[in-house]
Amino acid sequence: MGGLRNYIIRRVISSIPTLIGISILTFTIIHLAPGGPLKFSLALRGDISPEYLLEMEKRLGLDKPIWEQYLIWLKNIITGDLGTSYIKEVPIIDLLQIYAGNTLKLMFSAQILAVLIAVPLGIISAVKQDTLIDNTARFASLFGVSMPSFWTGLMLMFLFSVKLDLLPVFGARTIGAVYDYSMAAILDEFMHMILPVTVLGLSSAALITRLVRSSMLEVLNQDYITTARAKGLKENIVVYKHALRNALLPVVTVVGMSMGFLLAGATVTETVFAWPGMGRFVVQSTFNRDYPAIMAVTMMVALMVVVTNLITDLTYGFLDPRIRFE
Amino acid sequence: MTEKTTVAPRKGVSFTMKAWKRFKRNPTVIFGASIVLIIIFTAIFAPFISPYDPKKMNYGDVYMPPNSDHLLGTDELGRDMLSRIIYGSRSSLQVGCVSVLILTVIGITVGAISGYAGGPIDNILMRITEIVMTVPSLFLLIVMVSIFKVRGLPIIMVTIGLISWPQMARVVRSEVLSIKERNYIEAANSMGASSFDILFREILPNIMAPITVMMTLRLAGAIITESSLSFLGLGDPTAITWGTMLSRGHLVIRRAWWIATFPGIAILFTTLGFNLLGDGLRDALDVRM
Numbered sequence: 001m002g003g004l005r006n007y008i009i010r011r012v013i014s015s016i017p018t019l020i021g022i023s024i025l026t027f028t029i030i031h032l033a034p035g036g037p038l039k040f041s042l043a044l045r046g047d048i049s050p051e052y053l054l055e056m057e058k059r060l061g062l063d064k065p066i067w068e069q070y071l072i073w074l075k076n077i078i079t080g081d082l083g084t085s086y087i088k089e090v091p092i093i094d095l096l097q098i099y100a101g102n103t104l105k106l107m108f109s110a111q112i113l114a115v116l117i118a119v120p121l122g123i124i125s126a127v128k129q130d131t132l133i134d135n136t137a138r139f140a141s142l143f144g145v146s147m148p149s150f151w152t153g154l155m156l157m158f159l160f161s162v163k164l165d166l167l168p169v170f171g172a173r174t175i176g177a178v179y180d181y182s183m184a185a186i187l188d189e190f191m192h193m194i195l196p197v198t199v200l201g202l203s204s205a206a207l208i209t210r211l212v213r214s215s216m217l218e219v220l221n222q223d224y225i226t227t228a229r230a231k232g233l234k235e236n237i238v239v240y241k242h243a244l245r246n247a248l249l250p251v252v253t254v255v256g257m258s259m260g261f262l263l264a265g266a267t268v269t270e271t272v273f274a275w276p277g278m279g280r281f282v283v284q285s286t287f288n289r290d291y292p293a294i295m296a297v298t299m300m301v302a303l304m305v306v307v308t309n310l311i312t313d314l315t316y317g318f319l320d321p322r323i324r325f326e
Numbered sequence: 327m328t329e330k331t332t333v334a335p336r337k338g339v340s341f342t343m344k345a346w347k348r349f350k351r352n353p354t355v356i357f358g359a360s361i362v363l364i365i366i367f368t369a370i371f372a373p374f375i376s377p378y379d380p381k382k383m384n385y386g387d388v389y390m391p392p393n394s395d396h397l398l399g400t401d402e403l404g405r406d407m408l409s410r411i412i413y414g415s416r417s418s419l420q421v422g423c424v425s426v427l428i429l430t431v432i433g434i435t436v437g438a439i440s441g442y443a444g445g446p447i448d449n450i451l452m453r454i455t456e457i458v459m460t461v462p463s464l465f466l467l468i469v470m471v472s473i474f475k476v477r478g479l480p481i482i483m484v485t486i487g488l489i490s491w492p493q494m495a496r497v498v499r500s501e502v503l504s505i506k507e508r509n510y511i512e513a514a515n516s517m518g519a520s521s522f523d524i525l526f527r528e529i530l531p532n533i534m535a536p537i538t539v540m541m542t543l544r545l546a547g548a549i550i551t552e553s554s555l556s557f558l559g560l561g562d563p564t565a566i567t568w569g570t571m572l573s574r575g576h577l578v579i580r581r582a583w584w585i586a587t588f589p590g591i592a593i594l595f596t597t598l599g600f601n602l603l604g605d606g607l608r609d610a611l612d613v614r615m
Contacts, residue, residue: 022457282468302460
């Protein structure tokens with residue numbers, strides 16, 4: 001297993017320049033913005049004297065040159081200090097814990113739903129290639145890819161929450177509900193998750209179905225499948241024992257890689273359902289020019305993507321013994 | 327023109343001819359292409375087919391549900407929804423075309439140089455590509471678009487283009503890698519062709535198929551991205567776009583369901599058209615992606 005350990009260490013080290021690159025990119029973009037956080041949002045609070053603004057600017061370090069501000073930020077983040085939100089005036093790490101938790105909850109449930117739908121559908125579609133089932137599945141998945149997820153969310157919300165009054169309209173919990181681990185609280189949370197998870201899960205399922213189908217088709221045309229059939233093996237065994245295992249390999253990659261796609265989808269879905277997650281947080285933070293918050297969320301998201309990519313590659317290696325980590 | 331070339335297939339059928347033959351047999355391409363043509367037609371002839379002026383407010387007719395005067399109803403200012411949706415196709419196509427043009431130019435340049443040069447240049451370019459790719463593009467877009475004081479479609483189009491090129495770059499790079507070892511490239515090389523010539527005269531024309539497919543699919547993506555941005559309140563408030571209509575409709579959905587419903591259908595119809603076309607093209611041109 002020495003090779004594996006070295007591989008992980010190497011991957012972690014090589015992701016550091018990427019993360020630094022992302023931080024420089026984001027830092028530069030937000031600091032190029034005309035109208036800094038002070039003028040933009042603190043001023044909205046009412047009568048703030050120019051002297052006070054200057055003082056605040058000094059206190060937040062916004063009077064220093066950009067590169068110096070960046071180095072200070074970098075030094076802080078290395079020591080684990082993500083800074084304080086300009087707007088909410090609480091440590092960002094506290095906010096992130098809540099928001100990242102909520103977003104991850106949404107994303108993982110959505111991804112599980114997506115895999116549960118997409119893998120069987122993709123297999124059936126490939127095995128029954130060019131039949132009515134296949135064509136329907138293909139069209140449905142293309143439909144799903146083409147659908148703007150916030151609109152789907154809006155329509156489902158209108159139907160199930162407004163018209164039929166079956167599900168809660170927004171948020172992660174009912175306002176004012178006591179959050180203990182009672183049955184009622186869990187059920188309340190579950191009801192709030194149904195719609196956002198469905199929206200996000202379906203759009204991801206559409207993507208994965210297409211991939212499962214094409215990778216399954218490719219495997220089914222391989223020589224060893226023909227051999228297996230020629231040996232007189234039952235079609236079920238050929239499909240599920242020989243083909244599926246190999247076809248699922250690229251699927252693992254896509255399920256992992258679609259993290260970024262899901263995060264983007266989560267941004268709009270969270271806005272539709274007022275779900276208190278990272279997507280909504282980043283939108284609000286950019287509106288408020290809350291620099292430390294924007295930086296923290298972006299880095300958090302980048303880190304999540306980097307980590308999932310690593311986990312994906314490792315899983316791939318475990319599933320496919322031909323791959324060696326060196 | 328098509329007749330002549332099919333009659334005399336002496337030197338073998340050209341790539342375009344083969345592709346065209348396959349298109350005709352591929353219902354997906356036909357279906358997708360028809361939708362795309364309808365959208366283009368709508369965008370060009372918007373002033374002639376829309377029943378009302380899309381900007382004309384009419385306070386007597388606010389929040390009218392779909393009826394015989396206003397087939398898709400009216401919005402909060404009494405403007406005709408159908409006319410606004412017809413005009414909205416212009417913005418969507420503009421956003422799609424401009425941003426795809428930008429991302430294609432950047433993607434081809436980065437991908438071609440990266441694949442052809444190899445070595446440290448390849449390493450550096452792919453690192454940059456990875457950096458842009460790692461942050462979900464919508465996050466970067468939100469940050470970038472919101473920093474500009476002036477909200478406008480031009481800024482949105484350019485920004486989408488500036489951020490969405492990595493996938494194109496990757497596709498181009500891998501195609502260049504697989505093609506640059508072929509004999510005819512070596513032949514061109516030995517005849518003293520410059521790197522620039524080889525890249526743009528020999529390699530590029532041979533990888534147009536995957537580039538075309540990618541462009542079509544990215545176009546659909548760009549349209550969805552623009553509408554997402556508008557929905558989040560970062561759109562151009564003066565332009566007539568489907569996303570902006572949707573974001574207003576979102577707020578009044580209890581009162582007027584049609585304001586959010588129809589622009590969404592328009593977006594779905596358009597992106598479905600481009601996706602069908604891209605998907606069919608991929609099959610017809612035999613592109614593996």
